[in-house]
Each structure stands twice: as C-alpha cells, then as structure tokens.
Amino acid sequence: MEMILPVIVFSVIVGALIAFLVFGNYLRNRKLEIQSIIKPEVAESNLKLGNKPSGAKKPQHKSHSHSHAAADKEANKKHHPLDVNTLKGHGDSVTGICFSLDGHSLATACGDGVVRVFKLDDASSRSFKFLRINLPAGHHPTAVSFLDDGSSVVVATQAFTGSSLYMYGEEKPKSTADQKQQAKLPLPEIKWEHHKVHDQRAILTLVGTRATYGSADGSVLLASCSEGTDIRLWHGKSGKALGNADTAQLKNTMATISPDGRFIAAAAFTADVKIWEIVYSKDGTVKEISKVMQLKGHKSAVTWLCFASNSEQIITSSKDGSIRIWNINVRYHLDEDPKTIKSFPIPLHDENANALHYDRLSLSPDQKILAATHGSTLQWLSPETGHVLDTAQKAHDGDITDIKWSPTPISFESKRVSILATAGTDKKVKLWVAPPFQQS
Numbered sequence: 001m002e003m004i005l006p007v008i009v010f011s012v013i014v015g016a017l018i019a020f021l022v023f024g025n026y027l028r029n030r031k032l033e034i035q036s037i038i039k040p041e042v043a044e045s046n047l048k049l050g051n052k053p054s055g056a057k058k059p060q061h062k063s064h065s066h067s068h069a070a071a072d073k074e075a076n077k078k079h080h081p082l083d084v085n086t087l088k089g090h091g092d093s094v095t096g097i098c099f100s101l102d103g104h105s106l107a108t109a110c111g112d113g114v115v116r117v118f119k120l121d122d123a124s125s126r127s128f129k130f131l132r133i134n135l136p137a138g139h140h141p142t143a144v145s146f147l148d149d150g151s152s153v154v155v156a157t158q159a160f161t162g163s164s165l166y167m168y169g170e171e172k173p174k175s176t177a178d179q180k181q182q183a184k185l186p187l188p189e190i191k192w193e194h195h196k197v198h199d200q201r202a203i204l205t206l207v208g209t210r211a212t213y214g215s216a217d218g219s220v221l222l223a224s225c226s227e228g229t230d231i232r233l234w235h236g237k238s239g240k241a242l243g244n245a246d247t248a249q250l251k252n253t254m255a256t257i258s259p260d261g262r263f264i265a266a267a268a269f270t271a272d273v274k275i276w277e278i279v280y281s282k283d284g285t286v287k288e289i290s291k292v293m294q295l296k297g298h299k300s301a302v303t304w305l306c307f308a309s310n311s312e313q314i315i316t317s318s319k320d321g322s323i324r325i326w327n328i329n330v331r332y333h334l335d336e337d338p339k340t341i342k343s344f345p346i347p348l349h350d351e352n353a354n355a356l357h358y359d360r361l362s363l364s365p366d367q368k369i370l371a372a373t374h375g376s377t378l379q380w381l382s383p384e385t386g387h388v389l390d391t392a393q394k395a396h397d398g399d400i401t402d403i404k405w406s407p408t409p410i411s412f413e414s415k416r417v418s419i420l421a422t423a424g425t426d427k428k429v430k431l432w433v434a435p436p437f438q439q440s
Contacts, residue, residue, distance in 0.1 A: 211261025217284025
C-alpha cells in the first residue's frame with residue numbers, strides 16, 4: 001500500500017499538469033480568434049474614416065489576381081514565330097473563311113449567326129475594320145465564298161428547315177447627297193437566296209472561282225457540297241442553278257472546283273476521288289457537267305483534296321496515312337487515266353506510333369508550300385519532297401475548322417508576303433506567314 005500511494009499522487013500531479021497545459025492552450029487560441037475577428041473590423045472602420053493603416057501589407061489574394069492576369073497575358077502572346085496576328089470579335093466557333101480574289105478582304109462565317117468581312121490592308125495591324133452581316137434568325141453559317149474583290153459574298157447556312165444560300169451585295173446610295181448623309185457604309189443587302197438547296201442536308205463546303213477555261217465568260221461559279229452525295233453548281237451573280245453531280249458514295253466529305261473553273265473534284269466515303277468536267281457553250285455559259293475521271297490508288301478514304309493553281313494537279317490526303325500528288329492533265333477522252341506523280345507518308349503519328357491523317361489541305365498560290373492540319377496541329381510541307389518545313393502544335397485552342405491561303409501577297413511590316421489564314425473552334429481566326437520567313 002505504501003508503494004502504491006506515491007504512484008497515485010504522481011499520476012494526479014501529472015494529470016493536473018496536462019489539464020492545465022491543455023486549458024491554457026485553449027485560452028490562447030480563443031484570444032487569437034477574437035483578435036482576428038476584431039482586427040478586420042477595426043481596419044474596415046479605419047478605411048471608412050479615411051485612415052490608412054501604416055505599414056499594412058496588401059491582401060494575399062491580390063497578388064494571386066495579379067499572377068493570374070500575368071498568366072493570361074502570357075497566354076495571349078504569340079506562341080509560334082509564324083503566327084503574326086489574330087482577327088478578334090467572334091462570339092462562337094468559326095466555321096469557314098474565304099479571301100476575296102484580290103486578297104484585301106477576308107470573310108468569316110461564325111456560329112453566332114454573323115458573317116464578318118475584315119479589311120486586310122496590312123497583316124501586322126493592331127486592329128482590323130470589319131463589316132458585320134447579321135443572318136436571318138435561326139440560320140447558322142457553315143461556309144462563305146466571295147464573288148469578286150470584296151463587295152459580294154455568298155453564305156451557306158443551316159437551319160431547322162434545311163440548308164440555304166444567301167448572296168449579299170453592297171447597296172449603292174441613290175445619290176451623292178444620300179452618300180454624304182450616311183455616317184457609315186451601307187450594309188449589304190440580300191440579292192438572291194435559295195432554300196432547301198440540298199433538302200435537309202447541311203452544306204459542308206462552298207467554293208467559288210472565276211471561270212476562265214476555254215470559252216467560259218469569266219463569271220464566278222460556286223460549287224456547294226452537301227453531307228449527302230449531291231453537289232450543285234451555281235452562277236454566282238444571278239444565283240441560277242447550273243447543274244448537279246452525285247458521288248454515289250454514301251456520304252460526301254468535301255468538294256472543290258479547279259481555279260480555272262474546268263473541273264469539280266470530290267472526296268467521299270471511299271478511297272476514290274471522282275472528277276467532273278464543266279463543259280461550256282460557245283457563248284460562255286455552262287452547257288453540262290460530265291464525269292470524266294477517277295483518282296484510284298489510296299487504300300482508305302480520302303479526307304481532303306486541293307487543286308494546284310494551274311488546275312493540272314490535285315493533292316489528296318487519305319486515312320491510309322499518305323499524301324498523293326496526281327497529274328490530271330491527261331487525254332481522258334482517250335481513256336488515259338490520271339497518274340500519281342508523287343506519294344509521301346504523312347509525318348504525323350499518335351502516341352502508339354500509328355500514322356495519322358490530315359483533316360484539311362491548302363496549297364500556296366506559288367505551289368511551293370502545302371499547309372495541312374490535324375485537330376489543332378498545323379504543318380507546312382514541301383510538295384516537292386514531302387519534308388516538314390515547320391509545325392505549330394496547338395495552333396488553336398481547339399480543332400482547326402478551315403484554312404486558306406491569300407490569293408495574292410499581303411502587306412506585312414513594309415513587305416508583301418504570302419499569308420495563311422486558319423479558323424478554329426476557339427472563336428479565333430489567325431494569320432500566319434509562310435516558312436522559312438522568321439521575324440527579326
């Protein structure tokens with residue numbers, strides 16, 4: 001019993017000491033909490049009285065806001081040396097772009113229901129003037145094409161009722177006095193329109209060119225390609241339907257018209273590309289559209305194609321992982337088939353080293369550079385060798401929806417250079433100079 005009593009006393013003392021320490025720590029924490037509550041109230045009252053606390057530090061959250069602003073500013077900087085400008089102001093994904101024939105204007109079709117026509121006097125400008133064309137309610141533009149040097153555009157739209165085409169042209173003032181009274185340029189008015197041009201099917205591509213081949217009268221012709229199998233040819237100025245073509249391949253991917261207005265070529269569900277010739281009468285009008293050739297050689301579906309500026313070659317990209325350049329300047333009426341001039345592997349691979357395909361192609365007017373896209377990646381290649389000249393990873397913050405070269409050089413920092421325009425789902429249109437140009 002004498003041995004147990006000291007142990008009990010010692011335990012009581014230790015327990016009391018521990019309880020005292022815990023209680024003291026609790027009181028200190030409460031005091032700090034009360035002070036933390038009081039200090040902001042005092043500071044707030046001082047601010048209301050106009051007394052700034054001396055030596056007070058800025059709240060930590062402000063430094064975070066500054067860091068976020070700096071990060072946003074850094075993100076807005078050009079991430080690639082060939083990226084020279086951005087056309088801003090779009091409220092949704094940009095679905096299509098087109099340069100005017102003189103290269104001084106760029107039209108954009110946007111998912112916000114607006115077509116914008118930008119003036120590109122200098123590609124290095126800090127801001128660009130643009131004309132805003134509001135489409136009829138419920139119509140969303142899918143593609144756009146110029147008819148001339150910038151005063152008229154044709155817009156392909158999709159609505160609940162089906163696909164439509166609208167031609168907008170400038171409304172000229174009635175008199176000089178009326179023109180002086182107007183503070184702004186007159187908005188374009190609808191010159192012609194067609195509805196359900198491909199029934200309920202959407203228009204995938206709309207391409208225009210000035211017909212100069214043979215006896216053609218120089219009118220601008222338009223080829224609209226539906227998501228079905230049909231392609232329609234239109235007279236740009238009058239809106240008259242000139243003929244039809246059908247790929248008969250389940251569904252179309254795209255169609256285009258040769259720069260001289262002689263051929264229509266289409267990529268569809270299969271590996272073959274079908275080509276039609278536009279036959280002109282002696283008076284320059286379109287007489288008929290007849291199927292004349294097929295490009296056979298790819299092992300899988302063709303994803304995109306483009307004509308060379310001389311209208312004698314076609315470049316195709318396929319899901320088989322290859323690019324082919326074809327000579328179509330053949331005597332097809334004597335059953336001479338188009339020939340593959342060159343074939344290159346597509347220099348893009350996924351994480352498993354599988355070859356990827358290109359979504360879009362565009363050949364520069366001088367035929368020296370081929371621009372190609374896959375998702376948000378943009379590449380420039382040599383059509384002579386297939387070598388990659390440059391690559392822009394994540395050229396847009398989303399998939400690239402369209403690419404076009406300017407038909408003529410554009411002013412840029414006191415020079416005239418070839419400009420490539422790209423559109424994306426990130427609500428942006430970007431302007432790029434051609435490699436190997438580098439900014440000094």
